[in-house]
Amino acid sequence: MPVLDNLRWECFAKDVALGKTYTDAYKSIGGKAKDKAKAGAALASHAEIQQRVMELQQRVTDTAVERAPITKGWILDKLRENAEKGLALPGGSAVANRALELLGKELGMFLDPANKPTRTVRSVTDLSLQELDALLAESLGGRDAGSIVQ
DSSP states (O other): OOOOSSHHHHHHHHHHHTTOOHHHHHHHTTOOOSSHHHHHHHHHTSHHHHHHHHHHHHHHHHHHHHHSOOOHHHHHHHHHHHHHHHHHSTTOHHHHHHHHHHHHHHTTOOOOGGGOOOOOOSSGGGSOHHHHHHHHHHHTTTOOOOOOOO
């Protein structure tokens, strides 16, 4: 959406997009209404202004993301900070535990049994004697086949 034709509306939209209240944005454009809160809310209800505010807010968000890229390292640093802060606060153990859990998962410390990596075997010679015993017992339906481990 291009810049609004009405310069006062454009300034109002910019102020609202940057976080000012409707009342403060209305005051900043020199609004003369007796009830500035009501006038600011009325101005904010215009569809053109609402669209312009949303566009400007999106630009601010996009710019912030470009300036402060979120990286894996940054996330890990913040999780560590959260864990340390949580441990220091009374009753902060839930925060600390969650941060530590996420850090542990990233480091591969906690494997969900359903997601546990399986070993790929290309040949029987790749297996240890204990693994051969277990495989043989499994194939016999749990019956004891005698141990081949010596």
